[in-house]
Amino acid sequence: MNFRNEKEVEGKFVIHSLLPQLGVGPSRWFQEITFGTIRLDFLVVPLGGRSPVCLPNCLILEAKHPKEPLARHTRRLRRYMGQLGINYGILTNGQELCFYQQSTLVFKVPALGLKTEHIQRIRQVLEPGMGRPSSLFSVEQTTLAYPKKLSMQVITVYHNKGGVGKTTTVINLAAILSKRGYQVLIIDLDSQSNTTFAAGVMKFLTEEEDDLRDLNVYHLLSSKQVAIADVVRLGTFTNPPVQVVPSHISLTKQEYVLVNAPAAKSSLLQKLARVAESYDFVLIDTPPALNIFAEIALLSTDYLIVPSDLKPFSNEGLRNVQDFLVEINEARGAYLRSPIQVLGVLPSKIGTNPRFREHSLPRRLEAVKKYGFPIFESTIFERDDLAKALEKVTIEGNFDIPDPQSVLDFKPDSESAREFEDLADEVLAKIALHQKQGK
Ligand SMILES: Nc1ncnc2c1ncn2[C@@H]1O[C@H](COP(=O)(O)OP(=O)(O)OP(=O)(O)O)[C@@H](O)[C@H]1O
């Protein structure tokens, strides 16, 4: 069937074909509905949802002229979704149909060739009782042979020295754990928001499009009513995607509010306890500072990884980390938490020059020993692929949209990917050993 214009796409395709296929009756869809300056072609509300109220699992459906390339309209759809807090969107021109979950394209198919699996996928969103919305991805996950662990493990990546590879470690470790079939949550506690960017959650190009300002980790830490599920975004830096609690540059200004709010320090600990059934691993990225955000991370964590380039200032910084840990471990007592398990100092951004590796590296590793921390056998060397993976963009119309990837997704056969695989093996082995010895 050929549609001649947008009206026909809306009437003949969306209203008479697509919505009935999705099992959506007339009481659950609204046409030409306006929210402030946003006018939606269609809003579909989930079964049992109050209408026309925006809920995260509502669906925005935008119809275009049959000759309009859909790529030209994805930015606007994403903006609508972000501003209205709606997680799902469909864009169709009657020829093709794209289904989005947050900013991720879940599938693109011929509009008249929707298969049962695609219809089921969308219905899962609109009929919440039917199953977990992420089941398209879990098909891949269930084929992986890694055992499921018994309880959620929280790992913080911290060093008070900047630029040593904390964010790079969080992103790539999260990607591997997700590919191995674990449910992973990343929490970005650094106002620089580098993890939020690297996870692919910051795809806007202007301040006006910033959809993180009003819902980010600050709101999670400062308001009792805000739960992790309310703030998570889907990180597109890896496949299967990983959930991310985003940070925001305004966190710096909000620091004093949290310092003066006694409940803030333990807020993350308490909120994580409520999602213990949902995740296998939580990875927390921290700022290069001894501030309240580092404190919150270390109060909430089970394990600690300390990436270090092993240079003199980084080594001297380890003394600060040591002193900070003493303080934090004392404070943890008040929350009936045992001391943090330091998994180790991770040699990171290490030069690949053979002479350096042979002569200087062993001396630098030796120098770290006096701080008393275990040292990882895995080493993350300095390699260009890591920067390139972060700089990846996709072109949408005239715009380069940031589309950063983990190095595992960008170049799965690279040396960096192998180094992070080794690191993941070592982290999992250390955690398993610790659990066996009785936590
Ligand atoms: N192994 C590596 N090889 C090459 N470049 C790297 C490597 N690790 C990190 N980088 C680059 O170094 C810079 C700092 O890395 P990263 O952001 O991971 O450090 P960080 O400790 O999180 O920094 P900050 O303290 O500012 O949060 C980034 O540009 C990153 O791409």
Ligand SMILES: [Mg+2]
């Ligand atoms: Mg960082």
